[in-house]
Amino acid sequence: xDSQTDNEKIQALRRIFTGRDMTESVISQVLRSNKGSFDxxxxxxxxxxxxxxxxxxxxxxxxxxxxxPAPVENNNDSAIDARVVELQRMFGGDMTRSIIxxxxxxxxxxxxxxxxxxxxxxxxxxxxxxSFQEEKRRQEEELKRYEDWKRSNDQRKRDEEEQVKSRRRQEEExxxxxxxxxxxxxxxxxxxxxxxxxxxxxxxxxAAREEEKRQLEEAKRMRExxxxxxxxxxxxxxxxxxxxxxxREKLEITIAAKVKEEEAKLAAMTEAMAQMRAKYAQEExxxxxxxxxxxxxxxxxxxxxxxxxxxxxxxxxxxxxxxQRRAREAEQELIRMxxxxxxxxxxxxxxxxxxxxxxxxxxxAEEAAEQKTASMEASIAIITPSTxxxxxxxxxxxxxxxxxxxxTVEGDSITGTWRIEEGMPTPSDWIGLFPAHQPSNTKYVxxxxxxxxxxxxxxxxxxxxxxxRSGRYVLxxxxxxxxxxxxxxxxxxxxxxxxxxxxxxxxxxxxxxxxLESPSxxxxxDWVGVFEKGSRNKRYMVSAYGNKEGQxxxxxxxxxxxxxxxxxxxxxxxxxxxxxxxxxxxxxxxxIVDTPATVAPGQALTVQYTARxxxxxxxxxxxxxxxxxxxxxxxxxxxxxxxxSSGTLTFAAPQQPGPYEFRLFVYSVGKYTLxxxxxxxxxx
Numbered sequence: 048x049d050s051q052t053d054n055e056k057i058q059a060l061r062r063i064f065t066g067r068d069m070t071e072s073v074i075s076q077v078l079r080s081n082k083g084s085f086d087x088x089x090x091x092x093x094x095x096x097x098x099x100x101x102x103x104x105x106x107x108x109x110x111x112x113x114x115x116p117a118p119v120e121n122n123n124d125s126a127i128d129a130r131v132v133e134l135q136r137m138f139g140g141d142m143t144r145s146i147i148x149x150x151x152x153x154x155x156x157x158x159x160x161x162x163x164x165x166x167x168x169x170x171x172x173x174x175x176x177x178s179f180q181e182e183k184r185r186q187e188e189e190l191k192r193y194e195d196w197k198r199s200n201d202q203r204k205r206d207e208e209e210q211v212k213s214r215r216r217q218e219e220e221x222x223x224x225x226x227x228x229x230x231x232x233x234x235x236x237x238x239x240x241x242x243x244x245x246x247x248x249x250x251x252x253x254a255a256r257e258e259e260k261r262q263l264e265e266a267k268r269m270r271e272x273x274x275x276x277x278x279x280x281x282x283x284x285x286x287x288x289x290x291x292x293x294x295r296e297k298l299e300i301t302i303a304a305k306v307k308e309e310e311a312k313l314a315a316m317t318e319a320m321a322q323m324r325a326k327y328a329q330e331e332x333x334x335x336x337x338x339x340x341x342x343x344x345x346x347x348x349x350x351x352x353x354x355x356x357x358x359x360x361x362x363x364x365x366x367x368x369x370x371q372r373r374a375r376e377a378e379q380e381l382i383r384m385x386x387x388x389x390x391x392x393x394x395x396x397x398x399x400x401x402x403x404x405x406x407x408x409x410x411x412a413e414e415a416a417e418q419k420t421a422s423m424e425a426s427i428a429i430i431t432p433s434t435x436x437x438x439x440x441x442x443x444x445x446x447x448x449x450x451x452x453x454x455t456v457e458g459d460s461i462t463g464t465w466r467i468e469e470g471m472p473t474p475s476d477w478i479g480l481f482p483a484h485q486p487s488n489t490k491y492v493x494x495x496x497x498x499x500x501x502x503x504x505x506x507x508x509x510x511x512x513x514x515x516r517s518g519r520y521v522l523x524x525x526x527x528x529x530x531x532x533x534x535x536x537x538x539x540x541x542x543x544x545x546x547x548x549x550x551x552x553x554x555x556x557x558x559x560x561x562x563l564e565s566p567s568x569x570x571x572x573d574w575v576g577v578f579e580k581g582s583r584n585k586r587y588m589v590s591a592y593g594n595k596e597g598q599x600x601x602x603x604x605x606x607x608x609x610x611x612x613x614x615x616x617x618x619x620x621x622x623x624x625x626x627x628x629x630x631x632x633x634x635x636x637x638x639i640v641d642t643p644a645t646v647a648p649g650q651a652l653t654v655q656y657t658a659r660x661x662x663x664x665x666x667x668x669x670x671x672x673x674x675x676x677x678x679x680x681x682x683x684x685x686x687x688x689x690x691x692s693s694g695t696l697t698f699a700a701p702q703q704p705g706p707y708e709f710r711l712f713v714y715s716v717g718k719y720t721l722x723x724x725x726x727x728x729x730x731x
Contacts, residue, residue: 052083052203053075053078053083055196055199055200056078056083056085056088057071057074057075057078058196059085059192059193059196060074060078060085060088060089060092061074062189062192062193062196063089063132063133063136063189063193073095074088074092077091077092077095086125086129089129089132090125090128090132093128093132127148127151127152130151130157130160131144131147131148131151133157133193134147134150134151134160134161134164135147136186136189147160147164150163150164256451259451259534263533263534266535281403284396284400287396288393288396288400291389291393291396292393295389295393298386298389299386302382302386305382306379309375313372313375316368320364320368324361327357331350331353334349335350374680409489450465450466450467450468450524450526450533450534451465451466451468451534452464452465452478452522452524452534452535452536453465453536454522454536454537454539455539456539456540456541459513459514459515459516459541459542460511460512460513460514460515461480461511461512461515461520461522461539461541462509462510462511462512463509463510463511463522463536464507464508464509464510465478465497465507465508465509465510465524466506466507466508467506467507471504471506472497472498472504472505472506473498473504473526473527474496474498474504475496475498475526475527475528476496476497476498476524476525476526476527477494477495477496477497477525477528478494478495478497478510478522478523478524478525479491479492479493479494479522479523479525480492480493480494480512480515480520480521480522481520481521481522481523482518482519482520482521482622483518483519483520483521483537483538483622483623484519484583484584484622484623488523488525488530488531488532489530491523492512492515492516492520493512493515495510495512497510515541516541516542516618516619516620516622517541517542517543517616517618517619517622517624518540518541518542518615518616518619518620518622518623518624519537519538519539519540519541519622519623519624519625520537520538520539520540520541520622521535521536521537521538521539522535522536522537522539523535540624542616542618542619542624543563543564543565543567543616543624544563544564544565545561545562545563545564545614545624545625546562546563546564547560547561547562548560548561548612548614548625548626548627549561549627550612550627550628550629551629552603552629552630552631552632553600553603554603554659555602555603555659555692556600556601556602556603557577557600557601557602557603557612557629558598558599558600559575559591559598559599559600559601559612560597560598561575561593561597561614561625562597563597566595567593567616567617568617569617570593570594570595570597571592571593571594572592572593572617573592573593573614573615573616573617574590574591574592574593574614574615575590575591575593575599575601575612575613575614575615576588576589576590576612576613576615577589577590577601577602577603577604577610577611577612578610578611578612578613579604579608579610579611580608580609580610580611580628584613584615584621584622584623585621587613588604588610589601589602589604593614603631604631605631605659605660605661605662606631606660607631607632607633607660608630608631609628609629609630609631610628610629610630610631611626611627611628611629612626612627612628612629613625613626613627614626631660633660634657634659635657635658635659635660635661635711635722635723636656636657636723637654637655637656637657637669637709637710637711637723637724637725638654638655638725638726639652639653639654639655639709639725639726639728640653640654640655640695641653643728644728644729645728645729645730645731646700646728646729646730646731647700647730647731648700648701648702648703648704648730649699649700649702650699650700651697651698651699651700652697652698652699652700652728653695653696653697654669654695654696654697654698654709654725655693655694655695656669656688656693656694656695656696656711656723657692657693658688658692658693658711658713658722658723659692659693661713661715661716661722662715663688663690663691663692664690664713664714664715665687665688665689665690666687666714666718667687667688667690667711667712667713667714668685668686668687668688668712669685669686669688669696669709669710669711669712670682670683670684670685670709670710670712671683671684671685671698671701671707671708671709672707672708672709672710673705673706673707674705674706674707674708674727675706679710679712679719679720679721680719682710683701683707684698684699686698700728700730701730702730703730704729704730704731705729705730706727706728706729707727707728707729707730708724708725708726708727708728709724709725710722710723710724710725711723711724
């Protein structure tokens with residue numbers, strides 16, 4: 048607290064409380080206890096003064112009590128309290144606090160309250176004329192001193208506010224200057240950083256060019272090796288086709304022999320059943336003739352019992368025959384399915400051979416057309432108004448030359464530069480834009496001749512492909528209308544960049560999560576697909592549309608192996624934006640839960656099975672076998688899985704001691720073809 052301000056407040060309070068028993072030390076202590084608040088100090092001093100003044104009521108107080116003024120609302124407003132204190136000090140003991148408060152409450156201004164109080168005391172003044180003028184003079188002097196202090200205090204506050212404003216303006220100017228200096232320093236740092244980045248980029252560009260040269264040489268060697276490999280594969284494929292044809296003929300002969308054998312067995316069993324029926328009929332007739340006289344009633348009962356027994360035996364035999372027939376039909380169905388599989392494989396091989404023959408015919412036709420065009424163009428002389436000279440229209444390009452491509456992506460456009468570092472350019476050199484997954488050089492998205500003006504060939508220039516759909520692309524350089532690339536560049540990603548693409552296997556599902564650099568305009572039309580490694584983009588196994596969150600789950604492939612998740616934007620047309628590989632493991636098994644190696648006869652055994660790499664079926668089943676039993680049809684007990692890919696089944700251990708095991712059979716593989724088997728256990 049400012050000591051000068053405190054002294055001014057203490058002097059003002061002493062002038063207000065003149066004539067009362069208030070020393071400077073008391074006023075100073077009360078001011079400090081109220082933290083320098085002037086109004087709170089005045090209220091506290093008035094309260095102290097009222098508590099000390101325990102005097103008898105004066106004549107004016109008694110009169111005021113007889114008048115009994117109307118009750119006023121108890122107003123604790125600090126302004127009214129200050130006016131009451133000031134007026135009470137001015138009028139001394141002639142007016143009680145309650146009368147003064149009532150007058151202040153009924154008047155809006157201080158002057159109106161003073162006039163009303165003066166009128167109320169006019170009758171009393173006649174008895175004490177001298178004391179009233181003296182008191183009035185003293186009050187006017189005190190009021191004048193209070194007004195002088197108030198004016199000086201207001202002037203001091205205004206001066207302090209001006210000083211604060213001046214300091215604030217100075218601080219703002221200093222801050223503005225510091226900001227300008229900091230901006231200049233940042234601009235200098237940015238310029239230096241850009242210069243360093245440009246130098247680093249130039250160094251990287253030189254290194255990339257050297258690497259491209261090396262890669263082109265390596266690609267040439269790999270292309271030659273690949274062509275040799277393709278020729279060897281074609282020869283092996285022809286040999287395999289011949290072998291499969293021979294195997295198919297042998298299999299058909301074997302199947303026909305098995306069918307004839309089964310038909311012969313069935314005919315023999317039918318003939319044996321007929322003989323048995325005739326034999327039973329003859330025996331029954333003989334018994335009837337022998338016992339026709341005696342015990343006719345008992346004989347009828349025996350005949351009835353015999354008939355029922357015959358029906359039961361006949362029913363059992365017929366059921367056994369039906370069961371064997373169904374087993375044979377199932378085996379024949381499996382043989383038929385294998386036969387169909389072989390035919391399907393032959394059709395696929397024939398289609399692949401037809402595609403190879405067509406591709407070879409196209410290449411031969413293109414080479415013939417190029418040779419014909421070259422011979423026709425070589426025989427034409429180009430005549431211009433200024434000169435007459437022969438210009439070769441078809442120049443065979445130097446196959447050893449090296450072309451370099453450099454390109455960038457801007458929105459939906461791909462722009463770049465090209466140059467020929469070795470060899471001579473031709474009017475038929477061209478650059479093609481291909482999807483990154485497209486191995487064929489004939490299926491380009493866009494193409495552009497780089498030397499359309501045959502009279503002014505250049506060895507370098509620029510190119511641009513516009514309105515390119517989203518996806519991953521590569522650029523390939525071709526010479527003299529050929530489809531043999533001598534240079535390539537990429538991949539280049541057009542459209543929204545993919546920050547991350549994740550794929551994780553969770554049971555029967557694959558959880559996919561992707562993050563784009565910017566929101567997709569049609570997130571619900573984007574989609575992801577699951578593919579076999581190396582398959583084409585149109586041959587997806589399962590697919591799902593995207594969403595704003597970039598998270599979805601798709602059905603997991605059942606066969607163990609390596610797969611890919613590929614992300615496609617809505618306008619990509621089967622050109623992926625990003626890919627991510629994942630692996631499906633073979634976790635098929637069958638085991639006994641919490642069972643020791645030896646068990647007691649009849650003990651309950653819980654078998655746990657898992658068959659996720661095949662499609663589950665209600666005909667999948669688990670059988671209990673002796674370890675030494677090679678025939679899968681000779682089981683001791685069996686139970687179906689009810690079409691669940693995993694679960695548990697409960698069996699009872701066999702009564703006979705010995706080693707046993709459980710075997711899992713899947714209908715899609717074969718009803719009696721072993722799929723998995725458990726560890727063996729011994730009954731003791």
